[in-house]
Amino acid sequence: MDERVTSFSWSSSATSGAVRLGSIATAHGEIRTPAFMPVGTAATVKGLLPGQVRDAGADIVLGNTYHLMLRPGSERVRRLGGLHTFMNWPGPILTDSGGFQVFSLKELSKITEEGATFKSHIDGSKHELTPERSMAIQNDLDATITMVLDECTEHPATHERAKASMERSMRWAARCRDAFERREGYALFGIVQGGVHEDLRKASAEALVEIGFDGYAVGGLAVGEGQDEMFRVLDATVPHLPEDRPRYLMGVGRPDDIIGAVARGIDMFDCVLPTRSGRTGQAFTRRGTVNIRNARHQDDPRPLDETCACSACTDHSRAYLHHLFRCGEMLGPMLLTLHNITMYQDLMAEIRGAIGEERYDAWSSSYLEEFGRGDVDPL
Amino acid sequence: MDERVTSFSWSSSATSGAVRLGSIATAHGEIRTPAFMPVGTAATVKGLLPGQVRDAGADIVLGNTYHLMLRPGSERVRRLGGLHTFMNWPGPILTDSGGFQVFSLKELSKITEEGATFKSHIDGSKHELTPERSMAIQNDLDATITMVLDECTEHPATHERAKASMERSMRWAARCRDAFERREGYALFGIVQGGVHEDLRKASAEALVEIGFDGYAVGGLAVGEGQDEMFRVLDATVPHLPEDRPRYLMGVGRPDDIIGAVARGIDMFDCVLPTRSGRTGQAFTRRGTVNIRNARHQDDPRPLDETCACSACTDHSRAYLHHLFRCGEMLGPMLLTLHNITMYQDLMAEIRGAIGEERYDAWSSSYLEEFGRGDVDPL
Numbered sequence: 001m002d003e004r005v006t007s008f009s010w011s012s013s014a015t016s017g018a019v020r021l022g023s024i025a026t027a028h029g030e031i032r033t034p035a036f037m038p039v040g041t042a043a044t045v046k047g048l049l050p051g052q053v054r055d056a057g058a059d060i061v062l063g064n065t066y067h068l069m070l071r072p073g074s075e076r077v078r079r080l081g082g083l084h085t086f087m088n089w090p091g092p093i094l095t096d097s098g099g100f101q102v103f104s105l106k107e108l109s110k111i112t113e114e115g116a117t118f119k120s121h122i123d124g125s126k127h128e129l130t131p132e133r134s135m136a137i138q139n140d141l142d143a144t145i146t147m148v149l150d151e152c153t154e155h156p157a158t159h160e161r162a163k164a165s166m167e168r169s170m171r172w173a174a175r176c177r178d179a180f181e182r183r184e185g186y187a188l189f190g191i192v193q194g195g196v197h198e199d200l201r202k203a204s205a206e207a208l209v210e211i212g213f214d215g216y217a218v219g220g221l222a223v224g225e226g227q228d229e230m231f232r233v234l235d236a237t238v239p240h241l242p243e244d245r246p247r248y249l250m251g252v253g254r255p256d257d258i259i260g261a262v263a264r265g266i267d268m269f270d271c272v273l274p275t276r277s278g279r280t281g282q283a284f285t286r287r288g289t290v291n292i293r294n295a296r297h298q299d300d301p302r303p304l305d306e307t308c309a310c311s312a313c314t315d316h317s318r319a320y321l322h323h324l325f326r327c328g329e330m331l332g333p334m335l336l337t338l339h340n341i342t343m344y345q346d347l348m349a350e351i352r353g354a355i356g357e358e359r360y361d362a363w364s365s366s367y368l369e370e371f372g373r374g375d376v377d378p379l
Numbered sequence: 380m381d382e383r384v385t386s387f388s389w390s391s392s393a394t395s396g397a398v399r400l401g402s403i404a405t406a407h408g409e410i411r412t413p414a415f416m417p418v419g420t421a422a423t424v425k426g427l428l429p430g431q432v433r434d435a436g437a438d439i440v441l442g443n444t445y446h447l448m449l450r451p452g453s454e455r456v457r458r459l460g461g462l463h464t465f466m467n468w469p470g471p472i473l474t475d476s477g478g479f480q481v482f483s484l485k486e487l488s489k490i491t492e493e494g495a496t497f498k499s500h501i502d503g504s505k506h507e508l509t510p511e512r513s514m515a516i517q518n519d520l521d522a523t524i525t526m527v528l529d530e531c532t533e534h535p536a537t538h539e540r541a542k543a544s545m546e547r548s549m550r551w552a553a554r555c556r557d558a559f560e561r562r563e564g565y566a567l568f569g570i571v572q573g574g575v576h577e578d579l580r581k582a583s584a585e586a587l588v589e590i591g592f593d594g595y596a597v598g599g600l601a602v603g604e605g606q607d608e609m610f611r612v613l614d615a616t617v618p619h620l621p622e623d624r625p626r627y628l629m630g631v632g633r634p635d636d637i638i639g640a641v642a643r644g645i646d647m648f649d650c651v652l653p654t655r656s657g658r659t660g661q662a663f664t665r666r667g668t669v670n671i672r673n674a675r676h677q678d679d680p681r682p683l684d685e686t687c688a689c690s691a692c693t694d695h696s697r698a699y700l701h702h703l704f705r706c707g708e709m710l711g712p713m714l715l716t717l718h719n720i721t722m723y724q725d726l727m728a729e730i731r732g733a734i735g736e737e738r739y740d741a742w743s744s745s746y747l748e749e750f751g752r753g754d755v756d757p758l
Contacts, residue, residue: 044703044710049690072677072702080680080698088694298451301459311428315467319459323451324423330709331423 008187008214010246010267014356018238018265021355024246027185028084028092028144031059033246033267034355036258036348037094038341039275042067043077043087046275047330047337050088056310056338057345060092060144062270065137066101069127070120074140082142094189094270095143096250097134097176103152111151113168131175139181147217148176150191155223162195169193170207177211187214189248195220196229198236205240216241217248218266227257234264241265255284255347255371259364262351274344278337281325285343287373292336296378297322310342311335387566387593389625389646393735397617397644400734403625406564407463407471407523410438412625412646413730415637415723416473418654421446422456422466425654426709426716429467435689435717436724439471439523441649444516445480448506449499453519461521473568473649474522475629476513476555482531490530492547510554518560526596527555529570534602541574548572549586556590566593568627574599575608577615584619595620596627597645606636613643620644634663634726634750638743641730653723657716660704664722666752671715675757676701689721690714 007025010033014021024031038045038053040061045053053061063083068074072086080086083093102109102118109118115130134149150169153162173190180188190208194200208216218237221230234249241247248268249261258269274284281293285305292304300318308314312321312335324332347367354363386404389412393400403410417424417432419440424432432440442462447453451465459465462472481488481495488497494509513528529548532541552569559567569587573579587595597616600609613628620626627647628640637648653663660672664684671683679697687693691700691714703711726746733742 042702042706042708043699044708047709047713049710049713050694051690067706071706072698076678076698079678080696086696086699086702088699299455299458311430315429317459317465319451319455320422320465320467323421323465327421327446327450329421329423330426330712331428333709334426334428334713 007185010215010244014358016355016358016360017263019263019355019360020265020267021352022246022267024092024267025185026092026144026187027183028090029059031092031268032348032352034258034262034348034351035059035268036344037062037268037270038344039064039270039272040087040089040093041272042071043083045337045341047279047334048341052338053089053341054091056342057349058341060094061089063087063093063095063141063143064101065095065098065134065141066129068095068141069098069129069137070122074137078140078142082140084142092144093141094145094248095138095141095147097147097149098129098137099134099149100152102129113171115149115172131172132179135176135179135181144185145187145189145215146180147189148173148191148213150193150219153193153195153220155195155220155225157195159195159197159200162193162197162200166193166195166200166204170204170211173208173213174211177213189213189215189217191217191219191250192237192241193220196225196233198233201233201237202240205237209240209242213245215246215248215268217250219250221249222251222253222257222271227260230257231260231264234261234266238265255344256368258347259351259368262355263360263364274340275337278340279333281332281336283336283343284340285375286370287375288371290375292318292321292332293325294322298326300379302376302379304339305343308339308342308346310339312339386564389594389623393737395734395737395739396642398642398734398739399644399646400731401625401646403471403646404564405471405523405566406562407469408438410471410647411727411731413637413641413727413734414438414647415727416441416647416649417720417723418443418649418651419466419468419472421450422462424716424720426658426713427720431717432468432720433470435721436728437720439473440468442466442472442474442520442522443480444474444477444513444520445508447474447520448477448508448516449501453516457519457521463521471523472520473524473627474517474520474526476526476528477508477516478513478528479531479630481508492550494528494551510551511558514555514558514560523564524566524568524594525559526568527552527570527592529572529598532572532574532599534574534599534604536574538574538576538579541572541576541579545572545574545579545583549583549590552587552592553590556592568592568594568596568625570596570598570629571616571620572599575604575612577612580612580616581619584616588619588621592624594625594627594647596629598629600628601630601632601636601650606639609636610639610643613640613645617644634723635747637726638730638747641734642739642743653719654716657719658712660711660715662715662722663719664754665749666754667750669754671697671700671711672704673701677705679758681755681758683718684722687718687721687725689718691718
């Protein structure tokens, strides 16, 4: 095994308590942290051109191993030059392990100590996903950041069940570390599990640090436990992670979730919320969420969010956006996705600015107050 | 009635036989002719941002009165500043009369000498479309170019049936001329009808010229009569239209249809083909049509059309476009629509260039030969 220290590294430029401002160097360029990663499930951030994602301010996108291994197939992606070339995203890409989707298949999947076997939701074909296979697939995809395969414990889970599941995940994490092909500027992240049980989270973090990873994710949250529980688990987990490695909270979340998690020392986030909500007509604005399908927008010439510089807000009115959704026009989801991704990236830029100026607490109070104020008054 | 000569005008910069190169001055800017107008049915060219349509080279887009009168309603569009503001297309817009869609409703519509009554395909609500109402709606929409309401004769139609229908359309054309509110830089176009009957086409053209319009459209073609018949009807119609007014062939067509119609003196075109085909995976390339859904593209790293500068062709491979369609990803229709609209605008630019250089015949032979050659060989 190649034991060179890779050039993948996170460096901090400002800290304030647990809050960290930094930058990750990778083989595919820099990731400014705290970072939000738009989800590009099947090698596309749904409804956006890659250039629009980049122009919105994203440094990195996420791809889903489960979807990509089925279509177009990881070996095909490799033959076509890897995921960066395939989807025309030259920047960093993080791929998940495929586990989350496979475990969501429930009766279509079977889990053993070896790994998972499952039937494709597309054509029923049978597939295997072990720690070793997940590493091979993510290597085919040429992921900048590879995630270990972990068992996604159901929520709620008893201490006994959460412990057994976490311990299996730790054994899988070690197998992933062994199977992962180290390359300069590439990274493998471990994932802390343990449900809502603080002692298990601590044990999981310590087990992962013992194995040694380039970064550490917190998994198994944002599964219905609520924000207070999530923050409590973060408070019990983050102190057990190394200071000098990036920390990634998986599948989170709403702007207020992100702001609270940054306060607890998280550097990276991903969530389908801005893209999925955008497709159904829900926008995230400076003043909270807006359902553009609501009839009160049909005669409103004002922009969706007057503080936003995206083209949905600078070129179009609420009345027009409402009309597009009412007619089922593709441009509606396209514009609202563009807006939501822009809003999330603007949020991250503000977060980074506030940390850099050592005023994160004051900034976050002010932001959350405005975000909670609710939409502008109807005309 | 305001009888000022409007500044709406077509001027020719080069002619060669029937072929004309020119420019239309309007209240909303210039239209270079021959021109292809992308169809923006419900105030959006499906799948494209307005800036993408403009960047592809389009000077003018088309809006559909039928769709817009139902959603969002023409009075709402007027209150919101007109269609240009509403859809953020400051350039020229042509709206159709609504007749074509209403007559397509068949049993949901009833036609009398007065006009049409019909039930909305959306909610069954009852509406009226007379020549006067069509003018009022298109005025609400602030159309740069308004089309007269005509009766769309079914194809095939006997001479007797086509004559009666054309004569009613001529009576409606006169009512439209009376009801149309003339404004500087705006225009009203008459529509020649008469089916495939040359004497009726001549009579219709003469009747319209007698009424007097700012431009003349040829309607009732591209309805299944075939290209030879269409060209024959154009040959029998165009000589009866004024030299100094723009001529618009409605609903046409494929690249070879356009090339042949330009040779016969047509200046303007519209068709859903590039947009609709794009959404279903059919691309128009320099070498004919390509169905990107075909499995032969799944490993092909080559661009869709190596001669095209659109982002579908410069940023992505056939394999990726195929993957997007296979997965039902929005980005597939977005990219193929962008490509097809770019291809059509590039075609028009080449047509204009060839006319300007007095080599239209040679150019068109060469273009049609390449277009007929078929797609590149599989890998």
